[in-house]
Amino acid sequence: MTYFVPLLARNEAMNRWLAENPLVMAAIFGVLGVVLLVIGALNFMTGRATGKWGSQHSGGTALFLAAIRVVGGIVCIGVALYSLARAMFS
Numbered sequence: 001m002t003y004f005v006p007l008l009a010r011n012e013a014m015n016r017w018l019a020e021n022p023l024v025m026a027a028i029f030g031v032l033g034v035v036l037l038v039i040g041a042l043n044f045m046t047g048r049a050t051g052k053w054g055s056q057h058s059g060g061t062a063l064f065l066a067a068i069r070v071v072g073g074i075v076c077i078g079v080a081l082y083s084l085a086r087a088m089f090s
Contacts, residue, residue: 022090026083033076040069 018025043049043066049057057065 022083022087026080026087028080029076029083030080033073033080036069036073036076038073040066040073043069 043062047058047062049062049065051057051065
């Protein structure tokens with residue numbers, strides 16, 4: 001039994017291809033994780049963050065957004081490492 005969660009529910013061929021090629025998932029989540037970590041670290045250092053629609057935040061709100069981005073980056077890096085291990089040991 002595979003524990004693959006379909007990412008594109010209406011496209012079975014794409015889901016099957018992603019399940020057969022875990023290095024693609026590792027690359028996607030690795031790049032996303034690095035970008036989130038860098039942006040979160042910059043937000044922590046400057047104390048300012050930009051919101052989803054371009055609004056500027058400072059103070060506690062900026063630190064909260066930075067923490068969310070760093071945690072999201074760590075989770076994405078974890079998924080990338082899992083996909084990489086799955087590709088190497090399968």
